[in-house]
Amino acid sequence: MTLNRNESPRPSPDVAFPHPAEDKAAGLQPQSVGAPCDPDLHIPRILRLPEVRISTGYSRSTIYLRISQGLWPRPVSLGPRSVGWPASEIAAVNLARIAGQSDAEIRELVGHLEARRRGGRR
Numbered sequence: 001m002t003l004n005r006n007e008s009p010r011p012s013p014d015v016a017f018p019h020p021a022e023d024k025a026a027g028l029q030p031q032s033v034g035a036p037c038d039p040d041l042h043i044p045r046i047l048r049l050p051e052v053r054i055s056t057g058y059s060r061s062t063i064y065l066r067i068s069q070g071l072w073p074r075p076v077s078l079g080p081r082s083v084g085w086p087a088s089e090i091a092a093v094n095l096a097r098i099a100g101q102s103d104a105e106i107r108e109l110v111g112h113l114e115a116r117r118r119g120g121r122r
Contacts (some may be wrong), residue, residue, distance in 0.1 A: 046076065046084035055090060070107045073114055089113045 049060060058066070066072035072093060075083035093111060096106050 018092055045087040046078065047087050047090055048082075048084050052085055056094060069103075070110055071103060073110050073117075076117070086117065089117075 020098060047055070049063070052058075052063060053060065056063070067074055073085060073089045075085050078084050092109060093106065096109050099107070
């Protein structure tokens with residue numbers, strides 16, 4: 001099959017794609033990409049800076065300013081030159097902001113999140 005520059009490949013009409021209703025009737029559960037097979041297994045996600053910026057709307061400098069102010073959890077080290085943030089911590093801080101919590105309440109929340117990460121030591 002030869003494609004022109006502006007043409008995208010299209011499946012032939014005889015190609016069958018699964019339909020969600022057929023999957024449901026067969027008892028199959030939808031899974032997101034990278035989802036564990038065991039629904040009881042929880043694998044925490046670590047978000048890199050671009051994902052954190054998208055989920056919060058903050059710039060890189062604002063994120064690091066908030067860290068210095070105690071209003072944002074410190075990142076975890078992923079390697080010598082790589083850091084990330086647990087997705088659950090980012091979600092908790094975002095929810096606190098949406099709920100209108102004060103900076104003092106968010107500082108306390110961040111302290112609890114970081115203490116939980118260290119196994120309860122504050």
